[in-house]
Every structure is written in structure tokens, then in C-alpha cells.
Amino acid sequence: MAYVYFDSSALPPEDRFDWWCETVNRGVAPTRNASSHAAEFTGSFASLTMGPVQTSTLAFPPIRSQRTTELIRQSDPETYELTLVLSGQMWVSQAREDVRATVGEFLMWSSSLPYVGRAVSGSPMDAPRAVIVHLPRALLPLPHAKIDHLLVRNLPAADGMGVVLARHLCSIMDQGPTLTEQDCRALGPATLDLATAFLARRLGLLDRVQPESRTRVLLARIDHFIDANLTDQTLSPSDIAAHHHISVRTLHALFRQRERTVSATIRHRRLEGARAALSNPRLRTLPIRAIAAQWGFTDATLFSRTFRVAYGITPQDHRHGVALPADGRPSAS
Incomplete structure (x- = not known):
């Protein structure tokens, strides 16, 4: 199955923390975990596999995680862990750098380097929760030395490509139970393209992104703009084209590869x-x-x-x- 979901609440309380650690270690990468809430631990883990790209959603009480050189030697998926904080706060230390990320921010670390991570609640009702896209290093068409400059840094998702990527990741995880294998095969490249464009923009390297990838990213930005403006009764193809600095003819050409025209897309989403x-x-x-x-x-x-x-x-x-x-x-x- 492409989508799997696990919840510790079905287990006896004394087994939950060990189970959660084993599940996350198997689904992401081996780490050593400790929590002051181990005795009454409640956590969940969801994973969506889309070809070579995997995304995960984790929810848990405050916890401390450590990935050591020894654990890396045992198993290393060689991924960049691009993480969006959905609630609570997260701290990560890696390669002599430290970062704290709050709700609505991305941060990233490498599975191939030792790190220490800590997640805390913003309030008693605000347990840590995050969505992670596990990006295989070998598939990113950007210089690894450049990407490494973004490790353990605050990467805001308040506007532009950050918003588009954040909405995309949350949407595919929300819809995970309904997605078919065919859906996931199509979503894998799209997710990789969006994540690549997000990182490339931060690095000033958008010219390194392949033309077909830039097209998919542009369509994702257009989709986000349409969804954000559906209540505008005057929304039209010309408005959409002007906002994205393209001609109306180019906009219609982009939508020829889709099931619906631009106007039909607006109407369909309004109806939904x-x-x-x-x-x-x-x-x-x-x-x-x-x-x-x-x-x-x-x-x-x-x-x-x-x-x-x-x-x-x-x-x-x-x-x-x-x-x-x-x-x-x-x-x-």
C-alpha cells in the first residue's frame, strides 16, 4: 500500500513509546529517542510512498531524538529531511549549527550526518506535529554543496514557493487514504519538483531546474492562486495570467495537458x-x-x-x- 497509518492509542500504555520509536525508526531512519512522557505516550505516524519520494506526518508528545555516527553506519537512506512544523516547536543541531522552527516554518537536516533534535509543545493543547518530505540526495538536480548551506536553517513558508509546497504536502497527506497507486506515481515527480524549486529559489538556482519541472511548479502556483481567489466573483483567466506574468494564450496552453480548461477548473472548484x-x-x-x-x-x-x-x-x-x-x-x- 502507498499510504499507511499507525496510532499508538490502540496499544497498552506501557508498550506505546517503544512501538512508536520502532515504527518511526523503520519508516524514516534509526534514531535514539527519549521522552518524559514515555509512560503515557500517545503518538501517530502516517507515511505516503510516491515512487522514490516519501512523505510522513508525525504527531507526538515532547521528545528528544539523536542520530549518531554508529546509527548512520547501520542504516542511511541518504535523504534530506525537509520538515514543515504544523504545531509545537522543533530544535535541531547538526554540523555545529542550531535552529529552532515554529509553526509554519520549514527546516531541513541530512540523514547522513549526526544530529540532535528536540520537539516541545507550544501549550498543553498544542502537541508537536510535523510533515516531512524525505528527499533522496541522488534525485535532487542541485549541487549538494549548495543544498548543504540550507541545512539547519529557518526556511519560511509564509509566501511564494513556501506556501505552495506547504499546501501541497498537507493536501497529499490529508488525501493519502484515498490515493491510488497510479495517483502516487504521478504525485511523486510533482512533489520532488516543488521541493526542488523551493530549495532552488532559496539558493538562487532556479535556472538549474529542468524546463518540464518549472512548468509543473508554475501550474502548482497557478492552482494555489485559483484556490485562494475562488470567492472573487470576477476571477478570470486574464487575472490569473497577469498575476503570473504570462499571456492568456500561454495559460490556456498550460491547461491543455489537463482534463479541464482554465474556466472549467474555476467553475469545478467553486462547485466543490x-x-x-x-x-x-x-x-x-x-x-x-x-x-x-x-x-x-x-x-x-x-x-x-x-x-x-x-x-x-x-x-x-x-x-x-x-x-x-x-x-x-x-x-x-
């Missing part, structure tokens, strides 16, 4: 957002026309017709959980 909102119990009292307007549909009648064409059911029936059977006539489920 509206459909999710209609299914949300907390929004049950919000009028359908208000939800439609929030997702860029100013004409309630047109929204209802478009929704029916796309999903075979009216927005009202969808909200009330009416199923559409094989004969095409809605009936209460």
Missing part, C-alpha cells in the same frame, strides 16, 4: 467548495443563495442548474441528504 459547504451541518441555516454567492455564483438559478448538471442532484436535495438512484429520480436516503 459549495457542495462541501452545503454538507456542513454548521452551515445548515445559511441560505443556499448565500453559499452560492460565497463561492462566486451571483445568480442562484444558474448555480442550481450548474450544480444539477455536475452532480445529478439539486443543491437543496444535496443539503438534505437526498440520494440519486439508478433511475435518476431523487428519493430520501
Whole structure:
């Protein structure tokens, strides 16, 4: 299976910490771990394999980890561990450098060098959690000596390529249980391209990235821009092209390799957002026309017709959980 998920809560309390250490060591790289919460340890580990690229999500109480020269000799995947902090704080010391990363920041270390890591909670309700993309050194088309300059450094994800990569990693891990093997084979190169572009931009080496990789990165940036502006009723292909400093013709050419045109992509994502909102119990009292307007549909009648064409059911029936059977006539489920 491409996606696996483990949770220590199913085990007896006295076995959880040892189990978690063994699972992470096997799934990432061998380390020595210690925690003041070992007796009441609760942690989870998810892994998504996409060809040669793997991503992991870890959640755990405060912990200290150490990777020694001896452990490296025993097993070394030869990866750069590019890590996004989702909650809590993380400290890493490697090659005489130290860094502290907080929520929304990337940091990176090498599996081939000794390091000491520590994760702490920002508050009692804010247990450490992170998503890691394990980047094989051999696959990165950048000089390793240059990449090493980024080890144990704060790499912000507040804007630009950092935001795109962070959203991508969180999205694929959220959708991991639903992804097929074919999906993962396609996502592996895309994930490697985005991570490479993120590092290359930090190093001023974007010209080293292959043209096809730059195209995939540009499409990822466009996707992020579309998603961030779906509620803008005036969003158009010309707006998207202008924001990314390309012509409208180039934008349409980029989308020819996809299932939907630019305009169809905007419409589809708006419909998906509206459909999710209609299914949300907390929004049950919000009028359908208000939800439609929030997702860029100013004409309630047109929204209802478009929704029916796309999903075979009216927005009202969808909200009330009416199923559409094989004969095409809605009936209460």
C-alpha cells in the first residue's frame, strides 16, 4: 500500500513509546529517542510512498531524538529531511549549527550526518506535529554543496514557493487514504519538483531546474492562486495570467495537458467548495443563495442548474441528504 497509518492509542500504555520509536525508526531512519512522557505516550505516524519520494506526518508528545555516527553506519537512506512544523516547536543541531522552527516554518537536516533534535509543545493543547518530505540526495538536480548551506536553517513558508509546497504536502497527506497507486506515481515527480524549486529559489538556482519541472511548479502556483481567489466573483483567466506574468494564450496552453480548461477548473472548484459547504451541518441555516454567492455564483438559478448538471442532484436535495438512484429520480436516503 502507498499510504499507511499507525496510532499508538490502540496499544497498552506501557508498550506505546517503544512501538512508536520502532515504527518511526523503520519508516524514516534509526534514531535514539527519549521522552518524559514515555509512560503515557500517545503518538501517530502516517507515511505516503510516491515512487522514490516519501512523505510522513508525525504527531507526538515532547521528545528528544539523536542520530549518531554508529546509527548512520547501520542504516542511511541518504535523504534530506525537509520538515514543515504544523504545531509545537522543533530544535535541531547538526554540523555545529542550531535552529529552532515554529509553526509554519520549514527546516531541513541530512540523514547522513549526526544530529540532535528536540520537539516541545507550544501549550498543553498544542502537541508537536510535523510533515516531512524525505528527499533522496541522488534525485535532487542541485549541487549538494549548495543544498548543504540550507541545512539547519529557518526556511519560511509564509509566501511564494513556501506556501505552495506547504499546501501541497498537507493536501497529499490529508488525501493519502484515498490515493491510488497510479495517483502516487504521478504525485511523486510533482512533489520532488516543488521541493526542488523551493530549495532552488532559496539558493538562487532556479535556472538549474529542468524546463518540464518549472512548468509543473508554475501550474502548482497557478492552482494555489485559483484556490485562494475562488470567492472573487470576477476571477478570470486574464487575472490569473497577469498575476503570473504570462499571456492568456500561454495559460490556456498550460491547461491543455489537463482534463479541464482554465474556466472549467474555476467553475469545478467553486462547485466543490459549495457542495462541501452545503454538507456542513454548521452551515445548515445559511441560505443556499448565500453559499452560492460565497463561492462566486451571483445568480442562484444558474448555480442550481450548474450544480444539477455536475452532480445529478439539486443543491437543496444535496443539503438534505437526498440520494440519486439508478433511475435518476431523487428519493430520501
